[in-house]
Amino acid sequence: MNDYIYKRYRYYFFLIFILSKKGATVVEKIVEILSKESYTQEDLSYLIGLEGSDRDFYLKEIGKSYINTLGKKVYFRGLIEFSNYCTKDCYYCGIRKSNTHTERYDIDDEAILEAAVFAHQNRYGSLVLQSGERNDKPFTDRITRLLKEIKTVTNGELGITISLGEQSEEIYREWFEAGAHRYLLRIETSNEDLYYKIHPRDEAHDFHRRLECLRTLKKVGYQTGTGVMIGLPFQTYEQLAADLLFFQRIDVDMIGMGPFIEHTETPLYQYKDQLWPLQRRFEVAINMIATLRLLLPDINIAAATALQAIDPMGREKALRYGANVIMPNITPTLHRKDYQLYENKPCTDEGADECANCLSIRVEMAGREIGYNEWGDSQHFFKRTSSKQ
Ligand code: SAH
Numbered sequence: 529m530n531d532y533i534y535k536r537y538r539y540y541f542f543l544i545f546i547l548s549k550k551g552a553t554v555v556e557k558i559v560e561i562l563s564k565e566s567y568t569q570e571d572l573s574y575l576i577g578l579e580g581s582d583r584d585f586y587l588k589e590i591g592k593s594y595i596n597t598l599g600k601k602v603y604f605r606g607l608i609e610f611s612n613y614c615t616k617d618c619y620y621c622g623i624r625k626s627n628t629h630t631e632r633y634d635i636d637d638e639a640i641l642e643a644a645v646f647a648h649q650n651r652y653g654s655l656v657l658q659s660g661e662r663n664d665k666p667f668t669d670r671i672t673r674l675l676k677e678i679k680t681v682t683n684g685e686l687g688i689t690i691s692l693g694e695q696s697e698e699i700y701r702e703w704f705e706a707g708a709h710r711y712l713l714r715i716e717t718s719n720e721d722l723y724y725k726i727h728p729r730d731e732a733h734d735f736h737r738r739l740e741c742l743r744t745l746k747k748v749g750y751q752t753g754t755g756v757m758i759g760l761p762f763q764t765y766e767q768l769a770a771d772l773l774f775f776q777r778i779d780v781d782m783i784g785m786g787p788f789i790e791h792t793e794t795p796l797y798q799y800k801d802q803l804w805p806l807q808r809r810f811e812v813a814i815n816m817i818a819t820l821r822l823l824l825p826d827i828n829i830a831a832a833t834a835l836q837a838i839d840p841m842g843r844e845k846a847l848r849y850g851a852n853v854i855m856p857n858i859t860p861t862l863h864r865k866d867y868q869l870y871e872n873k874p875c876t877d878e879g880a881d882e883c884a885n886c887l888s889i890r891v892e893m894a895g896r897e898i899g900y901n902e903w904g905d906s907q908h909f910f911k912r913t914s915s916k917q
Pocket of ligand 1: 620621659714716757789791834
C-alpha cells in the first residue's frame with residue numbers, strides 16, 4: 529500500500545469514527561463506500577443518485593482526492609465541428625438526417641487548416657475533429673488528406689483526436705496512420721434495450737456493431753474514448769452505474785459524457801415531460817463524472833459542452849470534481865449555430881479568440897492549471913499498453 533493510499537484510508541477511518549458518534553447516516557454510508565477498494569453497481573448507483581448537502585460532501589471528497597492522484601493540470605482540445613451532414617437518424621440528435629429544419633454545412637479544408645493553426649499558435653496542444661457520420665469514400669479520403677495536412681502545418685506538434693463515428697477497420701487504420709491518435713465514439717448507453725429506445729432498430733444503428741468498433745479502435749492502437757448521455761428518457765441510476773462498470777470492463781482510456789438535452793425537431797422530444805428537470809440532469813451528470821473518477825483514477829475525462837448549456841459554470845464544476853479535459857470550440861463562428869445537437873448550445877455566437885480567453889479564466893477559477901502545448905494523453909493508455917509488452 530503506497531503512502532497516499534495509506535493516508536487516505538487512515539483519513540476515512542478517522543471520519544467514520546467521528547461520524548459514528550454523530551450518527552450521520554448518509555454521510556457515513558458515503559464514507560464507507562469511499563474507503564472500499566472496489567465498488568458494486570449498488571454502491572455506484574447510490575453515489576450517482578446523491579442530492580443536497582450529502583452530494584456536496586461527496587463531491588468535495590472526490591475533488592480533494594483526485595488532485596492527489598492526477599494533479600491540477602487540465603488539457604485543452606480545440607474542437608472543430610466541421611460538418612453537420614449525417615447519414616444516421618438517432619432519435620435524440622438535432623443533426624439527424626431526417627431533420628429538414630437544420631441548414632447543412634461543410635467547412636472547407638482551408639478554414640479547417642486555419643483553425644488548426646489557430647489551436648497550435650494558442651498552445652492548445654491538441655485538436656478534435658468532429659462531424660456527422662459518413663462512410664463514403666470522398667469523405668474518408670478527405671479526412672485522411674486533412675489529417676496529414678494538419679500534421680504538416682503544425683510541425684507534427686498538435687495532437688489529433690477524431691470523433692467521426694463507426695467506420696471499417698481499414699479506415700480506422702488509414703486515419704491512425706495519417707496522424708490521428710485518439711478516437712471518441714460514444715456508446716450513448718451501454719444498456720441494449722435503452723439503446724434501441726433512442727435509436728432506430730436497423731443495420732445503420734446496430735448496438736453490437738458500435739461495440740465492435742470500440743474494440744477495433746483499441747486494436748488499431750488509438751487511445752480510445754466513449755461515453756453516454758445522462759438523463760435520457762427511461763434511464764435509471766442503476767443503468768448509469770452499469771455504464772460506469774461497462775467503461776471499466778472495456779478498459780477505456782477516455783470518457784466524454786454529459787446531460788441529455790431535448791431538441792424540438794427530434795422524436796425523443798415527445799417525452800420531454802417525463803425527463804428529470806434540467807437542473808437534476810446536470811447534478812447527476814456531475815455525480816457521474818465524480819463517480820467515474822473514483823472508479824477509474826487515471827483516465828482522461830472531458831467536461832462536456834452540454835454541461836454549460838444548463839449551467840453557465842457547468843464545465844468548471846466538472847473540472848473541480850473529476851474532469852481533466854476541456855474542449856474550447858474553435859469552429860469558425862459562421863457555422864457554429866448550425867451544429868445544434870441540442871438546443872441552447874453555448875458559445876455559438878462568439879469567435880475562437882473570445883472563447884479561449886473566457887476559458888482560461890474559468891479554468892483558473894476552478895482551481896486548475898492549463899497544460900499549454902501538451903497533448904495531455906491518457907495516463908491509463910500508457911499503463912494498459914506497457915503492461916502488455
Ligand atoms: N458522428 C460522431 C459524433 C456525433 S455528435 C459519432 O457518431 O460518434 C457527438 C455527441 O453528441 C453524440 O455522441 C451524443 O452523445 C451527443 N448528443 C447528440 N444529441 C444530443 C442531445 N440532444 N443532448 C445531449 N447530447 C447529445
